[in-house]
Amino acid sequence: MDSKKLAYNREEMLKLNLEALKSRGGVTIDDIAEIAYRQQSKYYPDVSYQLCYESVEKILTFRDVFHHIQFASEVDRLAEEKAFKGPIQDILYYDYGLFGLDEVLGLDVARLYGAIGQTNFGDIDVNKRGIVDKLNSEGKKDGVVHTLMDDIVGSIAAAASTRVAQVMNEDAAMENPGYHKVNLFEELEGKKDK
Numbered sequence: 001m002d003s004k005k006l007a008y009n010r011e012e013m014l015k016l017n018l019e020a021l022k023s024r025g026g027v028t029i030d031d032i033a034e035i036a037y038r039q040q041s042k043y044y045p046d047v048s049y050q051l052c053y054e055s056v057e058k059i060l061t062f063r064d065v066f067h068h069i070q071f072a073s074e075v076d077r078l079a080e081e082k083a084f085k086g087p088i089q090d091i092l093y094y095d096y097g098l099f100g101l102d103e104v105l106g107l108d109v110a111r112l113y114g115a116i117g118q119t120n121f122g123d124i125d126v127n128k129r130g131i132v133d134k135l136n137s138e139g140k141k142d143g144v145v146h147t148l149m150d151d152i153v154g155s156i157a158a159a160a161s162t163r164v165a166q167v168m169n170e171d172a173a174m175e176n177p178g179y180h181k182v183n184l185f186e187e188l189e190g191k192k193d194k
Contacts, residue, residue: 031131035157072148106151113162121158
């Protein structure tokens, strides 16, 4: 019996995710980071593009995101090849507006960064910026399906955008002299000593 590889390390997941994104519309880390940068630069004019890039890269190493990307890229590819049967083939192929499962998958990725991640995803999904707009537009052409992938890419941008906001907020808190970073283990030690 052949042994199947089911678990991947972070480096492998990043590599496989980048390959899947590239194969589905030529998506790169830069494409996704640009959306996160544009979203966060409204609130943090001094945000660095590098932080946005690093945030996207980090998110692409998460196991849940790995599963979402691999699933979405394969479903879209199979729909392009007309491999599905019945109504679901047309629903996926023509990106039926009331389908909704594509947004559910996107919300699930954005959820990794809480309610703000989901709010950021909603903004990206509605306003279709950058590569998300390109994927959505190309997905309307005959023979091209990006039904799931445009939402997955948008959700990665939303998660990265939220991570950037959290890092920027943490940095601002560290600049405040009244701020004391608490270590859970120090707190537990302090309670034991009492």
